[in-house]
Ligand SMILES: *[C@@H]1O[C@H](CO)[C@@H](O)[C@H](O)[C@H]1NC(C)=O
Ligand SMILES: *[C@@H]1O[C@H](CO)[C@@H](O)[C@H](O)[C@H]1NC(C)=O
Ligand SMILES: *[C@@H]1O[C@H](CO)[C@@H](O)[C@H](O)[C@H]1NC(C)=O
Ligand SMILES: *[C@@H]1O[C@H](CO)[C@@H](O)[C@H](O)[C@H]1NC(C)=O
Ligand SMILES: *[C@@H]1O[C@H](CO)[C@@H](O)[C@H](O)[C@H]1NC(C)=O
């Protein structure tokens with residue numbers, strides 16, 4: 026899992042039009058080979074065969090510089106279809122390689138190959154890639170490290186070394202079976218049995234195989250940890266015993282440094298952390314524990330790795346374990362999250378839309394769908410668990426929406442995703458049966474190229490209130506405000522931070538609260554937007570934003586690649 030570059034780097038001279046001028050630009054092209062296959066793994070709680078890339082869990086790291094391009098040749102040797110998504114990579118004008126199953130492509134079938142063209146632009150820091158078909162992402166994922174471009178440096182002192190740390194979730198059973206079983210009955214999916222750091226549950230954990238991930242450090246030196254949450258269904262607290270650390274980047278963008286003893290990270294997010302080995306040489310636990318603010322069941326185990334100093338010393342009888350917030354400690358989660366602000370410097374400027382031209386309001390709910398035969402695994406035994414955005418529970422089509430849009434195929438999706446929920450009620454109070462039972466459909470929201478978009482997400486008390494980590498493909502955007510209770514169009518905007526809001530791709534909509542994001546619709550394409558809690562995404566907490574072509578070729582979707590997987 027080191028950051029060794031496994032790619033073949035070819036220099037490449039590209040030409041782009043910038044404000045009417047032909048500009049010569051140099052970027053590197055990298056080639057990777059991903060083989061999707063079954064691999065056997067041993068853990069105390071389960072020895073099992075699971076899907077991986079190139080036999081590794083977590084999978085290989087993609088290493089590029091800002092603005093580079095990667096071609097990833099994916100060969101599917103599994104027994105069912107898969108797709109891969111490059112989480113947080115904007116892919117300008119290139120939704121064809123974005124990956125979500127039946128949104129931008131149909132799955133790569135067993136035995137088939139598809140080459141993704143991953144186009145980097147202004148991202149810098151850490152992102153990640155993962156499967157975006159059924160629940161395969163539990164085992165098929167890895168980091169994307171984006172170094173500064175030539176002649177530029179980090180906005181902080183260069184660390185002596187860097188290391189990727191991936192938080193994951195380990196299920197004893199086969200994840201596809203768990204998802205298929207839950208879908209068949211409408212019940213809550215089986216919980217995971219452990220969390221992992223770089224593939225190992227660690228100690229103390231009855232799922233470990235005795236091994237823990239170990240990070241070796243030299244006293245007095247500073248290290249950059251690139252932390253990714255590939256966890257499926259829980260937000261996590263993370264810390265290192267006796268070591269405060271400094272968060273310097275988040276979701277592939279630099280932030281104002283935050284020195285802290287713990288962080289809260291949601292599924293889908295990344296954080297770049299500087300840690301200085303400034304304690305007496307010894308071993309210290311690095312640990313992650315869940316944060317749960319809802320009534321939903323969750324995996325309550327902890328995962329750990331070891332920070333191990335070099336040198337000759339005697340280990341203490343008990344290795345220090347970090348003190349992390351209580352699993353229900355919403356204040357602790359918020360206290361960290363509200364500190365995140367864009368760096369917003371001359372070298373790393375931001376561009377927050379001020380004059381909004383498109384406004385969308387989206388209520389985010391967990392729901393139920395009554396069963397025809399009145400016997401299902403959801404609440405009351407007569408319903409299926411579901412979820413919705415503006416009361417529409419998303420139904421995945423069997424032909425990808427991108428192709429349908431591009432080729433004007435009818436009957437695949439509707440362009441009528443509503444601009445607000447069907448009724449206004451006290452969303453965060455006593456909701457009664459309001460919008461408990463959603464409608465079902467495949468609805469997208471079309472947006473004109475260049476619009477200054479604001480979306481207000483309103484968390485609701487419908488079904489089961491909790492924090493939802495929402496993710497939008499094709500963009501990073503500014504999280505300009507969050508609050509508890511109902512969004513108030515008169516008073517809430519006065520709390521917005523338009524000076525240095527965090528630029529993110531995934532953010533938590535607070536439990537029974539709201540969150541507002543802003544962005545310019547400058548990336549034409551078909552872009553999935555969904556909760557990054559996997560069970561909510563599976564239940565329909567998804568929609569699609571389609572940004573139309575601008576008026577020029579430079580502002581229009583690229584032509585499709587020739588080897589796109591076929592739908593059937
Ligand atoms: C997995 O294999 C290891 C090593 O052979 C063994 O110690 C462990 O008990 C096995 N676990 C299960 C659940 O079978
Ligand atoms: C899925 O359901 C089947 C039938 O009830 C059961 O045998 C199997 O163990 C379940 N699989 C998992 C991974 O939970
Ligand atoms: C970490 O920071 C906290 C609060 O800022 C402080 O109380 C504590 O002493 C620091 N710990 C170390 C090991 O620096
Ligand atoms: C480590 O320290 C012990 C006690 O001081 C000494 O006996 C031993 O030789 C040292 N080992 C190394 C590898 O330096
Ligand atoms: C977390 O806090 C709650 C409420 O204060 C308490 O009931 C619970 O025991 C705590 N849990 C742990 C693991 O400390």
Ligand SMILES: *[C@@H]1O[C@H](CO)[C@@H](O)[C@H](O)[C@H]1NC(C)=O
Pocket residue numbers: 354356357360
């Ligand atoms: C959160 O911050 C507030 C205000 O700074 C403080 O009073 C509170 O103790 C903090 N809570 C936790 C759990 O850190």
Ligand SMILES: *[C@@H]1O[C@H](CO)[C@@H](O)[C@H](O)[C@H]1NC(C)=O
Pocket residue numbers: 380381382
């Ligand atoms: C905001 O945008 C609208 C539509 O493009 C435009 O008519 C208006 O002049 C703009 N207002 C400001 C203050 O820039």
Ligand SMILES: *[C@@H]1O[C@H](CO)[C@@H](O)[C@H](O)[C@H]1NC(C)=O
Pocket residue numbers: 126127131132159421422423424591592593
């Ligand atoms: C995606 O479409 C394929 C047919 O092209 C279908 O077999 C598959 O079930 C669909 N996936 C989902 C999640 O609906």
Ligand SMILES: *[C@@H]1O[C@H](CO)[C@@H](O)[C@H](O)[C@H]1NC(C)=O
Pocket residue numbers: 451453454455
């Ligand atoms: C909505 O419900 C909450 C929680 O019960 C309550 O505190 C609040 O006053 C209600 N708001 C309105 C506008 O009724």
Ligand SMILES: *[C@@H]1O[C@H](CO)[C@@H](O)[C@H](O)[C@H]1NC(C)=O
Pocket residue numbers: 457458
């Ligand atoms: C909500 O709907 C359920 C099922 O239709 C019904 O049993 C229950 O009485 C309703 N509750 C309220 C408060 O209307």
Ligand SMILES: *[C@@H]1O[C@H](CO)[C@@H](O)[C@H](O)[C@H]1NC(C)=O
Pocket residue numbers: 513514515516
């Ligand atoms: C929204 O805020 C305004 C200004 O503070 C206030 O007058 C109004 O009552 C609020 N609306 C609701 C529904 O709470």
Ligand SMILES: *[C@@H]1O[C@H](CO)[C@@H](O)[C@H](O)[C@H]1NC(C)=O
Pocket residue numbers: 430431574578581582583584
């Ligand atoms: C968008 O522009 C591209 C390139 O000019 C063109 O091929 C395509 O038909 C246009 N329309 C849509 C819906 O993509």
Ligand SMILES: [Cu+2]
Pocket residue numbers: 492493494556557558561562566
């Ligand atoms: Cu959710």
